[in-house]
Each structure stands twice: as C-alpha cells, then as structure tokens.
Amino acid sequence: MASVEFKNVTKSFGEFKAVADVSFDIADGEFVCLLGPSGCGKTTSLRMMAGLETPSSGKILIGGEEVTHLHPKDRNIAMVFQDYALYPHMNLADNIAYPLKVRGEPVAQRHARAKEVADVLKIGHLMDRLPSQISGGQQQRTSLARALVYPAKVYLFDEPLSNLDAKLRLEARGFLNHLQRDMGMTAVYVTHDQAEAMALATRIAVMDQGHIVQFASPIEIYRRPATTFVANFVGNPPMNLVEVEGAQVDGKLALKAEGLTIAGLAMTDAIGKALTASGKLTLGLRPEHLGIAAAGAVNTITAPLFANENMGPESLVTVDRGDSARVTARIFTDDHLDLSNVVTLGFSAEHVHLFDSAGKRIPALGE
Amino acid sequence: MKLTIPAFVGRIAFSALAALIGAIFALPLLWFLFAPFNARAELGLALPDPWTLNNFVTVFGNSYAVQALWNSFIQAVGGVILVGAAATLAAYALSRSSIPGKGAVTYILLLFSSVVSGSAAMVPIFLIVSAAGLMDTHLAVILTFAGGLLPTAMFILRDFIDSIPKSYEESAMVAGASPVQAFFDVALPVIRPGIVVVVVWGFVNIWGSFLIPFILLRSDSNMPASVAIYSFYSEAGTPIVTLLAAYSLIYSLPVIALYLFVSWKFGFRFFGGIKA
Ligand SMILES: Nc1ncnc2c1ncn2[C@@H]1O[C@H](COP(=O)(O)OP(=O)(O)OP(=O)(O)O)[C@@H](O)[C@H]1O
C-alpha cells in the first residue's frame, strides 16, 4: 500500500485539456472516488496513475516516488477495467493467475493462489471455463480477482460495476466496501454514480471539465457542497437550486423568489460580500429537508403540483415554479400522499444552503 | 402460408432458373472430378469406364512434375511465413501506436500493392531481382510475393486488430508484463484468427500464381506446379488431357485441404472483443 500524489498534472489531447492542472494527495489506505459527469477527465486521471497515459505536464508520485514516466509494469499497481479485459483464450485460472505468471511464479503455486482468491469471490468452481462461458457478474468478479491476486501498492478501478444490473451492483458494492475494510487498500475508484461514491469512498474528488471542484469526505460533500455543480451532482435526487433576489433588510438577509416565503436570515460578512457583487443568489434545499408545510409555516415554497411518485418507503413530490424550475421534496412515508393541485412545501432555516452568483458556496454562520 | 397461383409459378420458374445456372457451373467441376480417373479422358464430360489410377501413376513418374509440386510448396510456405510474420508485426504497430499519418501510410501501401504483384511492374521487378543476383531462386519468388501481398495483408490485419480492445494489453502491462510479453501472451492469441485468414489468402494467392515464377525462374528444377502444368502438352502443343486432369486435381488438393483444416480448427470465426 502506498500514497498517491498529483502535482499540477495536466493532460492535453491536442488543444483540448482533458485534465487541467490537477493537484491532490491520497493518503496510504484511503479509498478515493473520482466522481463527475461523462467526459470530465476521470478515466484520463486514472490512466495517468496507471502509466497508460503520460501527463503533458506535472508530476505523479506513488509512495513518495516519482513515477510520471515509469512504465505501467514497473509501478506495481492493480487495475480493474470497465470492460473487464479478460483474456478470451485463457480459462479463469490462467486469467486470474496471469499477473503471477509474469512475476515468474511456478504454475502450481500461482494456480493455488488464484483458486484461493477465486474462492473468496465465489467463482472458485468456474476455474476451467473461458470468460465467454460465464455471466457478466462472474466476469466482473474474475477481473476483480485478477487485480487482487498479487499485492499492489494502489488499486485502480474504472467504473467496475457499470455493466452490472442494479441488484448485482449493490451486492458488488457491498463486497468492495467489505474488502476495503478488510485489506485497508489504497484505492482510486472512478464512477459517475454518486451513490456508489458516497457508499465506498473515504474521500470523494468531484470533477468537472478537467478540474477537481471539491475533494472532501462524503459527509462533507453532502453537507457543505462547495459549488452548485457539486450540490446538483450529489444526492438522490440532487439538491434543489432556486434563483433568488437577496437584499439586506433590517440587518437580516431577505430572499425573494416566485412562490417563496422565508424569514430573514442572519447576515454574515460572506453574505454581505456576495450581495455587493450581485443581488442574485442561489438558494439550495435538499429534497429530504423539504416536507408538506404545516399550516402557518414561515419558510415555504408554493407552486402547482407537477408529479407525485410513491416509491414505497418514500414519496417524491415535485412542484413546478414555471420555466421548468422544479422543486422536489422527498417525503418519508409509506402512505399515499393526497395532494391538492397547488402544494406548499416547508423547510427549516438550518437546512438552507446559499451560493453566490458564481455558484460558489457562501459559508453558513459558524462554518 | 398460402401461395397465390402467380407467386407459385414464379417460384417454380425461379427454382428452375437457379438449377440451370447451378448445372452450368457444376459441369466443369464434374469433369474435373471424373477426367483424372479416366484413361481416355477428353475435353467432353464422360463417366470413366473403367475407373483407373493410371493417370496418377504417370504423373508421379514424371520427376519434373513432382519436383514442381515441391517447389510450389516451398514458395507458398516461404511467402506465407514472411507475409504472416511481417504483416502481423506491422499491422500491430500501425494499430496500436500513435504515429501521425498512419492511416495515410496504409492506404498508400495498399494502392501500390496492386501494382507490385501486377503485370505492370514485371519489367522493374525483373530488373531489380536480376540486379540483386536472385534470378532463378525460390527467394526471388518469395520476396516478390511478400512485397505484393504484404500491404493488403497488413490492411486486413490492422482492421482486425483495431477491433480488439486495447484494454487486453493494457491490463497485461498493468499486471506487470512488458509490451513484448503482452503482445505474445495476450494480443497474439486473440489476433490469431485474423492471421490465419491472411495466411490462407496468401497461400492460395502464391500457390495459384503463374506469371511471377514464370518470369523470375529459369531452370526447370525451380518451377512451381502452376508453370509445370504446361509440360503436359504434346510436341504439337495440344494438351494431354489425361495427365493434365490428374495433375490439376493433385495441384488443387493442398488448397482444399488447407481450407478444410482451417475451418475445422478455427471455423473461420473471430473472437475479437468480449461482450461488455
Ligand atoms: N485519446 C484521446 N484523444 C482525444 N481525446 C480524448 C482521448 N481520451 C479522452 N479524451 C477526451 O478527454 C475527455 C476526458 O475523457 P475521460 O475518458 O477521462 O472522461 P471520463 O470522465 O472518464 O468520462 P466517462 O464517464 O464518460 O468515462 C473527454 O472529453 C474525451 O473526449
């Protein structure tokens, strides 16, 4: 196990910067998820750690040693590919044992070790099959077994669960979480599924257009998203963002928007600064912090009902404020919600997130 | 399903036409199968009466004809090994490396390949081979064919390799393999069906070609079967049909055997990418 470090790493394809001046530190034993939308540079970053892509500039360190230009074979890392990359002409035993073969281990020993790992992953009875003769979930576990069969400094995963169906994915996710607790491996895990990242990571790097927007623990990212982009990306459903007009009234912050009533919020220096730049702010509210408003509630959003979806333990209630500015509430009840055509959603002031006109989080009082 | 009367008549007419065309193509093939076993074979189609192997005995008694088959074999196998090995390595490099303009290189080579083994280039080829002192050697024939077939073989193989995910070799290298190891352990076995196609195609091409060996070779002892067939003519220039037929059958057997072997062993199936 070892740490991983990026120092001002940039990767350009022609004019286009897939990864732009990225720096971060991953400590020994951390499980870091690179999270972001398609094309934001997650795979490119991972491939640079593996040595399959060379940075255009910057440095990469693994375990404190510079590896920027080192061949993949000399980095002692393991990687699980999105398409699994199982060798079609080798049976599972040879597939899993391949890393040991190139390390010069004798056949009997490496097959024994492969069987050991395969047994843990519950594919030990399939060792004679070819990859084309096993199911997708078994292929996924085979590729995992091949990565785990030798001790590596860092384990890299490129969306290893994306080809699995929903149920298998949950199962594999749980297994990976268990494995991480068990082995304490240093891992970098690429995904665009925020739930996967939240569940697995000790820290999440949220990426957008080649930049890291926020690098923090899942809880921190959930509680204090650094930008509207992160807020909108993490959470299921994502945070509601409402454009509001802000003004200082009687030493308090008053927010104005269609259908919104809200009591004055405490002013801070940060809010004051954002207001002088522009009166336009963004109000963020997580769906799970919204409910059907009690009569006489102060903090509310009122708008025509758009959708009312019952999901079993919870209901998603969406109202439409016009111009597709929708607000969704996640209401934890297994009862059917009887709603009128116009719905008033309520929230409490402590759950309010504020972002300035550039989309940057305005720290709440005491942050 | 019920057929209407016109549709039914139409089908019968179509089947009859198809049968007729089939028969026209089958006739020469039947002659090809019957004539070698007929002691009095002529250009007309006739059932052998009696069936005999005398024609073959005569052919095998002709040392020039037997030597020619062996020469064909040397030239075809030599050419195929050269083409197969060179095309695999070149196509792999073209497919996997990021040389700028590699697409253009392949297309230009492809364009010239039809020239090299074509009759237009015969004079320059003759001059080059003769200047290299390779006149009347197997090597001259092998090299000329290799040059002519290589671009197309590269083109076929590059397409084939392009369709194989890079992640095979990448996962091997991450696992600790050198590029050479990754090539032999992982890439080559996956490319093999493509190589087989190229090898069969190259073999058939060299085995059946007449012009190049005819021009580049002098002595009878070096001539391949495609040229030797012309020895079964009488002084007057009329073909000795019995021997010609027997020799042709022998001459075509290796190619048929190769196809059967390959389709038995590989089934002409490709297993390129895995199901995602
Ligand atoms: N070899 C390449 N040549 C040119 N552009 C590339 C190359 N590889 C990646 N890119 C570009 O770099 C950007 C980042 O690619 P990358 O594969 O890292 O995205 P990603 O975050 O992994 O996305 P996804 O979630 O869709 O896999 C994309 O816009 C992509 O088009």
Ligand SMILES: [Mg+2]
């Ligand atoms: Mg990707």
